[in-house]
Amino acid sequence: MTEPSFTARLRAACAEDWDAAITHRFVRELSAGSVPPAVMRHYLVQDYLFIDRFVALLGAAIATADSYAARLRLAGFLAMIVSDENTYFTRALDALAVPPEQRAAAPEPAVRAFQDLMAEAAATRSYAGALSVLVVAEWLYLNWAERHQGPLPPDFVHAEWITLHDNPFFRDFVAWLRGELDRAATGLDAAGLSACESLFRRAVALERAFFDSLYDAAR
Numbered sequence: 049m050t051e052p053s054f055t056a057r058l059r060a061a062c063a064e065d066w067d068a069a070i071t072h073r074f075v076r077e078l079s080a081g082s083v084p085p086a087v088m089r090h091y092l093v094q095d096y097l098f099i100d101r102f103v104a105l106l107g108a109a110i111a112t113a114d115s116y117a118a119r120l121r122l123a124g125f126l127a128m129i130v131s132d133e134n135t136y137f138t139r140a141l142d143a144l145a146v147p148p149e150q151r152a153a154a155p156e157p158a159v160r161a162f163q164d165l166m167a168e169a170a171a172t173r174s175y176a177g178a179l180s181v182l183v184v185a186e187w188l189y190l191n192w193a194e195r196h197q198g199p200l201p202p203d204f205v206h207a208e209w210i211t212l213h214d215n216p217f218f219r220d221f222v223a224w225l226r227g228e229l230d231r232a233a234t235g236l237d238a239a240g241l242s243a244c245e246s247l248f249r250r251a252v253a254l255e256r257a258f259f260d261s262l263y264d265a266a267r
Contacts, residue, residue, distance in 0.1 A: 054233040055183060055226040058245060062252045069256040070192040073263070078209065081201025087262050088205060089144045094258070096137045097155045101166040102185065103129065108170035109178035118228060125221055133212060140205045158257040165254060169247050176232035180244040183222075183229050184251035189213045190222045 052060070059066055069075075074091065077083040083091070106126045113119045141151060155163060169181040193213035200207040212218070233241060 053226070053230045055187075055229050058180075058183075058248045059187075059252075061245070062249050065252045065256045066188065066191075069188055069252070069259055070195065072192075072256070072259040074259045075192040075195070078206055079196045079201070081203055081206045083206065085144060089141075089146050089150075091262050092137060092140055092144065092205075093146060093151055093153050094156055094159050094262075096141070096151070097153075097159050098162065098166075099129065099134065099137075101163045105166045105170050105178055105181060108173070109175060109182060112173060112175040112178060114175060114232075121221075121224060128217075136208055136212060140209075143205055156258075156261055158254055158261050162251070162254045162258065165247065165250055172243065174240070174243075176229060176236060176240065176244050177247060179225065179229040179232060180247040181251045183225050184248055184255065186218075186222050186225055188252065188255055190218060194219075 074083065074087070077087075103126065106122060106129070110119050110122045110126070113122060166181055169177050172178070190213055193210050196210050196214065200210060229244075233244065236244065
């Protein structure tokens, strides 16, 4: 029997938080197109605050990658984030009539903690360290998005957020990203593996905490 990959073992180690996130009320309502407008506005405002640190984390992964091919792949994904995904946020916030002052809101505690975690991962100057958080951010979102069944919701605010995270390009990228972390992990000592595990575990817990915070904060 083939031994589970490093990323599969990491996910299994935090299955409770992972499964809670990908089956969360927010995800179910997003799939049904029934997220209350106040919750969707709050989610988008807060999630948009991730992008600055996320771009910096991608930059750290590009800088520490051990091959030109990997740098190109990461740079291509970075280009998508600052184009297609950034445009979605702008259009969605406009459609939900979120005023400029609300778009500049302070991050909620779970968002601030995730921003700090991304900064910590970037500061490791380790390709595996950066990947440990990137894999969670992308793989977990793919997992909830691919659970959607049936027609997409009629409102693009819901529908495009699903399709941005479940399409051939994204599925292929997540598989590649996991493979890169699996490969990078083979060269780590016990301390390096432990550091990656810690980053991964905390990222999963914070994804769940962010979803949990949405409904209370939007009241």
